[in-house]
Amino acid sequence: MNMKATRKAYGEALAKLGNKYPNVVSLDAETKNSTYAEDFKAVYPHRYFDCFIAEQNMVGMAVGMARMGKIPFASSFAAFFTRAYDQVRMGALSLANFKIVGSHAGVSIGPDGSSQMALEDLACMRAVWNSVVLYPSDPVATEKLVEEMIKHKGFCYMRTTRAVTETVYKESEKFPIGGFKIHRANSKLSITNSKSITIISAGITFHEALKVQEKLAGKIGVTVVDLYSIKPVNALELKKAVKTQHVITVEDHWPEGGLGDAVLNVFSDVPSVSVHKLAVSTLPHSGSPEENLARAGIDAEAIEKKVNEILSM
Amino acid sequence: MDTQRFDEINKLLRYLVITSTTKAGSGHPTTCLSAIELMSVLFFNRHYHYDLSNPHNPKNDRVIFSKGHAAPLLYALYSVAGAISHDELMTLRDKNSRLEGHPTPEFAYAEAATGSLGQGLSIGLGIALAGAPGVYVLMGDGEVAEGNIWEAAAVAGHYKTSRLTGILDVNRLGQSDPTMLGWDTKTYRDRFTSFGWHAIVVENGHDVREVNKAYAEALTIKNKPQVIIAKTDKGHGISFLENKEGWHGKPVPAEQLEAALKELGKVDLQLTAEIEKP
Numbered sequence: 001m002n003m004k005a006t007r008k009a010y011g012e013a014l015a016k017l018g019n020k021y022p023n024v025v026s027l028d029a030e031t032k033n034s035t036y037a038e039d040f041k042a043v044y045p046h047r048y049f050d051c052f053i054a055e056q057n058m059v060g061m062a063v064g065m066a067r068m069g070k071i072p073f074a075s076s077f078a079a080f081f082t083r084a085y086d087q088v089r090m091g092a093l094s095l096a097n098f099k100i101v102g103s104h105a106g107v108s109i110g111p112d113g114s115s116q117m118a119l120e121d122l123a124c125m126r127a128v129w130n131s132v133v134l135y136p137s138d139p140v141a142t143e144k145l146v147e148e149m150i151k152h153k154g155f156c157y158m159r160t161t162r163a164v165t166e167t168v169y170k171e172s173e174k175f176p177i178g179g180f181k182i183h184r185a186n187s188k189l190s191i192t193n194s195k196s197i198t199i200i201s202a203g204i205t206f207h208e209a210l211k212v213q214e215k216l217a218g219k220i221g222v223t224v225v226d227l228y229s230i231k232p233v234n235a236l237e238l239k240k241a242v243k244t245q246h247v248i249t250v251e252d253h254w255p256e257g258g259l260g261d262a263v264l265n266v267f268s269d270v271p272s273v274s275v276h277k278l279a280v281s282t283l284p285h286s287g288s289p290e291e292n293l294a295r296a297g298i299d300a301e302a303i304e305k306k307v308n309e310i311l312s313m
Numbered sequence: 314m315d316t317q318r319f320d321e322i323n324k325l326l327r328y329l330v331i332t333s334t335t336k337a338g339s340g341h342p343t344t345c346l347s348a349i350e351l352m353s354v355l356f357f358n359r360h361y362h363y364d365l366s367n368p369h370n371p372k373n374d375r376v377i378f379s380k381g382h383a384a385p386l387l388y389a390l391y392s393v394a395g396a397i398s399h400d401e402l403m404t405l406r407d408k409n410s411r412l413e414g415h416p417t418p419e420f421a422y423a424e425a426a427t428g429s430l431g432q433g434l435s436i437g438l439g440i441a442l443a444g445a446p447g448v449y450v451l452m453g454d455g456e457v458a459e460g461n462i463w464e465a466a467a468v469a470g471h472y473k474t475s476r477l478t479g480i481l482d483v484n485r486l487g488q489s490d491p492t493m494l495g496w497d498t499k500t501y502r503d504r505f506t507s508f509g510w511h512a513i514v515v516e517n518g519h520d521v522r523e524v525n526k527a528y529a530e531a532l533t534i535k536n537k538p539q540v541i542i543a544k545t546d547k548g549h550g551i552s553f554l555e556n557k558e559g560w561h562g563k564p565v566p567a568e569q570l571e572a573a574l575k576e577l578g579k580v581d582l583q584l585t586a587e588i589e590k591p
Contacts, residue, residue: 060461067436
């Protein structure tokens with residue numbers, strides 16, 4: 001099994017793409033060995049700017065560099081960009097072509113505790129005017145989406161994960177902004193009968209959803225959707241892809257404003273589909289990543305419980 | 314330096330700021346009036362180099378109004394430079410005008426949307442580190458209470474970038490109250506100096522010779538960002554606005570416009586001035 005954290009994949013991708021895109025520059029707020037911006041610095045030291053622990057200034061600098069035709073990628077822990085939210089907001093109003101990558105998102109960071117966990121970043125960044133919000137689930141998706149961010153003109157946010165996760169996708173897969181990936185259950189069970197359900201997630205919880213799919217194989221037809229593009233969502237295609245009556249969303253984020261709400265928006269005018277949200281709804285705490293996902297009710301066990309609860313209704 | 318010429322330019326700038334905000338029925342003319350000399354000397358005495366036909370010319374210097382509520386002055390400067398007609402200035406804040414209440418990219422010469430205070434110095438630092446020859450950031454004294462200013466000051470000091478020049482308009486008055494430091498330019502100087510900046514105090518920010526000397530000195534500084542800390546009067550030039558509380562964000566009422574303009578004396582509306590090309 002090929003395991004790698006998406007934050008590491010980010011650093012490697014930016015370093016790899018630096019040659020093809022000479023205007024890309026990197027800024028980091030003294031977390032470069034956590035976000036892996038250091039991988040870019042190692043190859044392009046003169047295109048890397050250490051901004052120290054001053055995120056507001058870093059975002060402002062990125063907006064300024066974008067005005068000069070650079071394509072700045074500013075990185076830090078996702079949680080700490082909330083303190084620069086006004087600067088992000090103003091950057092969007094400036095029509096600036098800048099990119100933010102926030103690592104260490106969610107309770108799955110584990111023992112560092114709640115102060116380090118971004119649990120509102122998706123809501124914040126979705127609410128920024130004309131923003132793109134991406135949440136890759138594996139290293140291949142991360143690299144492809146970093147290149148999409150470079151090519152897209154305007155503000156983009158990427159959320160990366162601290163923990164290592166399994167590589168799911170082949171190098172040949174494409175990840176356009178606004179897309180998603182469908183993983184159908186490998187079984188003969190109809191995906192439209194009463195014993196079927198769709199789980200929509202991204203990032204760390206996508207892997208929990210895959211575990212549920214595998215465990216229930218042969219009994220319940222579980223379709224897993226990797227919604228790596230949280231904004232924009234291709235509503236038309238997602239509606240077509242979901243063929244079950246019930247949808248469960250799972251996210252390592254507060255219930256407000258994240259992936260679950262993005263999915264709810266899509267199905268708000270589809271009365272035949274019920275959306276059930278699983279998200280972090282208790283005060284987070286130090287613990288192992290596995291313990292924290294369990295406590296928050298967003299691990300495979302919690303998802304399976306929800307599946308059984310819904311299908312026995 | 315031809316100070317008489319600047320007397321005429323500054324009268325016209327004051328006229329344009331006052332009339333455009335009165336026409337709009339809102340805006341911050343007193344905020345503009347304190348910075349007239351600071352900006353006119355920068356623009357029209359060959360300190361600022363800019364290609365009006367190409368805002369993205371890499372050889373351009375850049376100007377950012379971090380105190381975005383001084384937008385009417387930003388527009389008036391480019392009007393005197395011939396880039397905007399006086400008629401268009403009178404569309405300030407209209408729904409179809411590119412001249413919004415605070416600057417946005419709809420106005421091609423604005424480097425960024427500003428008006429959420431304390432952010433312009435960071436944007437200027439980014440522009441400087443990305444290679445612009447000279448970046449000038451106009452800050453209000455009220456907004457340097459923002460932590461973001463000092464984040465930018467520290468990082469600019471670290472990068473020792475002499476391409477960045479701050480202009481601190483110390484007009485003493487905020488929105489609802491005087492600022493914490495009033496006209497205490499020494500404390501502002503000490504603060505910036507301790508962050509690794511070269512600070513130049515201008516005792517009279519309405520004396521074009523003194524302002525000009527400050528810009529000339531800033532140009533000689535190597536390996537340090539510079540800040541010009543200028544003591545000014547909010548509402549300078551109009552007796553009933555000057556250094557008075559209660560006028561922040563208020564245009565001259567239509568019924569007082571004639572009295573205000575009378576204080577300016579005869580204004581040459583045909584006057585233009587050139588921004589030197591890079």
